Amino acid sequence: MQTRISLVEAAAWDYQSRTRDVFADHRPQDIECDRDEGWLIEDDEIEVRTDVCNYLSLTQESLLNIPAGSRLEFALSHGDLVYRENSSAHAALSVGGVIVWEQEIAIPSEGAIYREDIELEFEVAQRDSIEIHLHNHGSNAWTIHGLEAVVSGEFNSDAFCPAYDSTYEAIQATVFAQHGCASSLCHSAQNAAGELDLSPENSYANLVDVVSAGSEDLRVAPRKPSDSFLYQKLAAKTQPGSYDIAGSPMPSGGEPVSSGQLEAMRLWIEAGAPESGSVGDTLGRGEDEIERLLGVCLPEPDAVNVIPLDPPATDEGVQFRMPAHKVPAEEERELCFAVYEDFRDDIPNKYMDAAREVFYVQGSEVREDPFTHHNVLLYSAVPLELIHDESFGTWSCAGGDISGQVCEPTDRNSCGDNGRCRSELKDSIACRGYGPGTGLLDTVSQINQFSVQGGSEIEGFYEEIPTHGIFYWNSHAFNLTTEDAMHNVWRNLSFANDKRYESERITFSPHIYAGTGTAPFTKKEVCREYTLEQGDALLMLSSHTHKRGELFTMALKGQEDDPFYVSKNYDEPLEMNFDPPWEFNDANVDSRTLVYCAVYNNGVNPDGTANLDTVTRLSVKPSRSFCRPTACTKGNIGASCDGSEDHASCDSSPGANNGFCDACPISPGVTSDDEMFILLGIKAGDYAGQVARFQPGFAIVTPEQDQTFTAGSAITVKLEMSNFTLVPPLPHNSHGGHDNGVDSAADGGDHGAVDSGHYHIYLNTEDDSAEHLTDYLPEVQFPLPDDIGPGQHYLRITLRAPDHHALGIEQRVYFTIANGL
Incomplete structure (x- = not known):
């Protein structure tokens, strides 16, 4: 008994990337072959029009496991092939990276149909790559009808690879559904434990960019797996001890998700947690890694964008939003461009210095599209009168309804509501040498004056940020997909209410x-x-x-x-x-x-074997500097070779002509491949x-040390406070807390952090429970007893929290009672 089953799904075909193209030797420098124009899917067949498609290399993954010795039936056809001169067409098929059929077809030729019967000499596994290639000259029409596996015996349906249109759809099916997370007893629409509904129609809206009911974290924070409460809860059960979480790990009543499912979840969140589209990883393995981890088939990765970061409330912070720029398919680029910012009318005065030149920041939040390599916002220190210097080029709008139109950078409204005015994009490493010189500072030192990254989030620490001026965006992005993308970045900076300690960055x-x-x-x-x-x-x-x-x-x-x-x-x-x-x-x-x-x-690889996807390779590096091949990637893989022309040293046997010297030592540089x-x-x-400068304290102005008084008189006690505000005390035995929210010592509070309260004055005693004077005025009269004896005495003055607990900050002043007066 033989069964014919399609090895592919017509709708799943997608462009093959340059770095993974089995037929790269045929690939021209510039490819023009748009989907739905150069090639399209009709009635489950691929139609190719070579007048608008100069090169085609399409890929998807095998839907089946099929054993060695199985047969494939590959059917394709073409109309009459014509060209202005004698030429040829090249058509081919590869499975698992191995070319299993190829043919050169003469041009001109009459129309023909090909039904190729291919016997596989090796086993094919689900998700092995399948690639169809076509390259010819002239205005010709081709049709690829199908690729079927001929399976002997009774067919096992488990051999199929379950296919999904998006990474999130696969996560819903293989993580949430398989582990009962969306069941009626857990996070269903009817139950929604922890206010979380994971039913397929509601789960995404309940997860991404939504604050958890059980913590202050987002359930899924796009681009930040470690800050995502869902990921923490799953990881805490799969990898006990990895996160200290509120509540119980998930799934609470069943087996943990597998380490592979957890890693797939991490990769999806890291890629921006999109609802639609297929995401890849950042190592150039496309979607293959997530397919392997989840046991599914997915389309080739899309150039997905992250959900925009909402700006903070006006009394909490400001947002720097980078004007979006294009990142071409399969390219890596580092850019520099300028913008003008002025937040002086947006920032409350209490968060700025008196001159309104800087504001004070404590903490930041950054959200970047997944193809970000690094992104830095630099304060240039270039004076405003040079904003139209020729080195900036023409200022134009990015985004919005008038994108590309010339604009005035100092006019917030010149690009409409959604556009931003920016200078010309220029290739630049770290913005070095970018922009005009001033004659006062060289450009590099100007740039390094300040880099907007955001300060420490620890209470009391802050950084100073310029409120206005010319800023440079240094944007380095790499796009591993086969479609162009737009690159977005948002930076929210939070105002510092507590400005005691200045912090600095370490690079x-x-x-x-x-x-x-x-x-x-x-x-x-x-x-x-x-x-x-x-x-x-x-x-x-x-x-x-x-x-x-x-x-x-x-x-x-x-x-x-x-x-x-x-x-x-x-x-x-x-x-x-x-x-x-x-x-x-x-x-x-x-x-x-x-x-x-x-x-x-x-x-x-983890098992010590060679990994051709992650090794440094000359043929796929964005920048080929410092890359001289020393090892083989085809033929005798891993063998030594001597440079990009020494392919013979890589042949599997002398004269086999199947070697490729392409693997390099790790190189220095700024691209992600260095x-x-x-x-x-x-x-x-x-x-x-x-700390000493901001520690609460006081000085005793009067009385002076060793001053002389008489019994029954009053001593004028005048205090000068530092970093401490005098306020009325709470009633005794009150535990109502302190002005700054720190609990009392009885409740385990840290009274070294208290910055307001009152003071106690004691006469000749170290006993805090002894009789004393309580006050909160900077000057007070302390009455001396009528029967105080002659000689030396002292006043002990201690700072107290509003609830009367000692702060451990006290001083003594000694005085003399004259004999016989």
Whole structure:
């Protein structure tokens, strides 16, 4: 018994990317073959019109598992082939990266139908790639009718690969549905435990960009898996101890989601958590990785955009919104362009300095489209009178109804409601050398004056941000899909209510290219040291590598076997916050030295075998500088070779002519296919000194030390407060809390943080329960007893929280009672 079953689904065909094209040797530099014009799907067949399609390479994944020895039937046809001169057409089919059929067809030729019977010499697995290729000259018409597997014996329906139109649809079916998350007993429309409805028609609207009922986090924070409460809840059960969460891990009553399903969820969130479209990963493996993790078939990845980030409330912060720019298909580009911003009329005066030149920031939120490599907003310090300098080019609108129209950068309304005015886009690395010079500062030092990233979110720490001026956007994006995309970035900066301690950014990069030279199909670990100054305090640590940095660790010197920082995702590196700040006051240099390390993986699978998708390859690098092939990617894979012309050394046998010398050592550079090694963070310099400047305290103005008084007289006590506001005390035994929200000592409060209250004055005693004077005025009369004896005495003055608890801040003033007076 034989059964014919389609190996493909007509609607699933999509462009093959340049980097994965089996037929790249035939690929022209410029391809013109638009869908629904150069090629289209009609009645489950592919129609190709070569007058508007100069090259076609389409791909999808096998729907079936089929054993070696099975037959494929491939049917295609063409009309009369004509061209102004003798030529040829090339048609071919590959399965799993192996060409199983190809033919050169002479032009001119009469119309013909081809029914090819292909015997497979190898096993085909679900989701193995299938690629159809066509390349010819002239105005000709082709039809690809189908590709069927001829299966012997009774067909097992489990051999089918379940196909979904979008990544989220696959997650709904394989994660939520399979684990009963949307059942009537859990998160159904009828039950909606935790106010969460995961039924197919409602789940997305209930998850993405929605605040959780059980925490302050979003259920799904686009681009931020670690900040997504849903991901935390799932991970806490699949990987116990990975997250400290409120409530129980999910699924609460069943088996945990698999590690593969959890990783697929992470990749989807990291890609912006779109509702429609197929997302890929950032390593160039397209959607294959998510298909493998979920056991499904998906279309080729789309250029999806993230949900826009809402601006903060006007009394909470401001938003910088980058004018969107194009990122061409299968390209990587780093740009610089200028914008003018003026927030002076938007920021409440209490968050600006008196001159309205800077405002104070505590914390930030950034949302970027998934093809962002890095994005930095720089304050240029170029004076406003140079805004029309020729180096900026023509200012024009980006987005909105009048996109492309010339605009005036200082006029907020010149591009309408949705457009933004920007200078010309220019290729630039880190905006170095961009813009006009002023004659006062060179351009690089101007740019490095300030970089808008947002300050520490720890209470009391802040950064200063210019309120207006010319800013530069340094935007580096890579688009691994086969369609053009628009790149968006939003940055929300939160106002600082508490401005006690100034923080500064750490970008430690003297060893930026330490990962360079990692050989193809090998791993290498590199380590360096970073030493903090005595008195520094760390607020946050993070890391930066590119896509071959598979692990980044940090440890105190001498404790390298027990790292305190471990990050395994280069595109979402761990941000480790320290609250309270981690202080480094020891004079011993080693105790203030961090050893930071990265493991670079240049094409090694977990089992040690070669990975052709992740190894550095000359043929697919965006920039081919510093890439000289030293290993083979075809033929004798992994063997040594000597440069891009030495393919013979890669042949599987002498003269086989099937080798390809293409794999390079890791190269230095700024593209995602090169590598970097940077320690990032936020610190407070001279933290102890900053704390001392803002610690509550007071000075005794009167009485002076050793002043003489008489028994029964009154002492004028005058105090000068610093960082402490005198307010009326609460009634005794009240635990109503303090002005700044800190609970009383009886409730475990930290009274060192109290910045308002009153004071107690004691005479000749250290006993806080003794009789005393309570007051909140800066000047008060303290009556001396009539029977106080002659000689030396003292007043002890202590600061108190509003509920009368001692703050541990007190002083003594000594005085004398004269003998016989």
